[in-house]
Amino acid sequence: MTSYDKTPRTTLRRIPERGVYDRAAVHAILDEALVCHLGFVIDGQPYVIPTFVVREGEVIYVHGAAASRALKTLEAGMAACVTVTLLDGLVLARSAFHHSMNYRSVVVLGTAREVRDRDEKLRILDAFVEKVSAGRSREARGANEKELAATRVLAMDIVEASAKVRTGPPKDDDEDADIPIWAGVIPLRPVAGAAVPDGDMAGRPVPVLRHPFRADR
């Protein structure tokens, strides 16, 4: 199957034409984002925390301190939501009402499991470093036993998932066409600034960041 099944929980009701269920499209958004917002519930209270996310096949992974309350809660099988949002532009319309943003977001619903297999855990920890800069996991010192024990990696299968995408110009009402105000889209993207070395890094090349972080000119 090339698409995720629409479920009552992932079917977009408002502006359904923005809904995307294609696996490749969902994967691309998850892969471009560094940070996801992870939702979980404790005593009826939702919590949303930002955390690094990587994808491998049909699984997304997050990690953190083994002592983290959030990760402990999720590891116990609580329902979770992983949301990723890429803000692509500001949509400036002639009417206040039709102002919008261009974005690509993904919502994944499910439950997490702890990655206890040592090989899988090491591979995913490498994947976090690789997601920032390809090849870096082979150059940096890998995790030692103490660090491995202090780190929890959680996995969530991408089963119930959907993306929502807005692109293109503002959609003003016809009767607003002649309002004399600039209308259009201002694209936004994350840009990397000048690298700040930690001490003397002479002769060591600054790592090349992965897509989409382009170095500033």
Added chain:
Amino acid sequence: MTSYDKTPRTTLRRIPERGVYDRAAVHAILDEALVCHLGFVIDGQPYVIPTFVVREGEVIYVHGAAASRALKTLEAGMAACVTVTLLDGLVLARSAFHHSMNYRSVVVLGTAREVRDRDEKLRILDAFVEKVSAGRSREARGANEKELAATRVLAMDIVEASAKVRTGPPKDDDEDADIPIWAGVIPLRPVAGAAVPDGDMAGRPVPVLRHPFRADR
């Protein structure tokens, strides 16, 4: 009081020195972010959705379609979480374990109420447009009665809130100091690209975006 009270739900337990409860600092992060991630619970399942956020005093506001399930759920007094994250940089360490990110995030816990007062609602709808570009709410066509009725604005008091901030270089272990790999911070920031006009906008200046969106050179 210049700070938010620490509560058991907002006190940072992991790396408590990253916790910030100062009101001005929390406000500055909320004001810099355009998008928040809004968490709510339906039938025990957490949902996290991205949405535009503005702050006025000690209140944050989100808005959307009156028909939105998320906003209807929240308007009914369900517990909510509003999280804002600004990604400031990639922290590249000598060890995989000490890789990190520099960021500023805010978590606000509470319950939302619908803004039913017409003047407050109009003022906040203006504030959303103003947050993108100062002065634009006076130039764009304001909401008509149909649009007002189709839009729901929710307010949440900033009572239980905390920020989390990481800045600065990687914190490698002393014994890793001589690993021959580039270590340091690569700053990230959102940058505005070339504006894409919606039709003929000759003679109309492109709106100046608010902080922190700097136009690309």
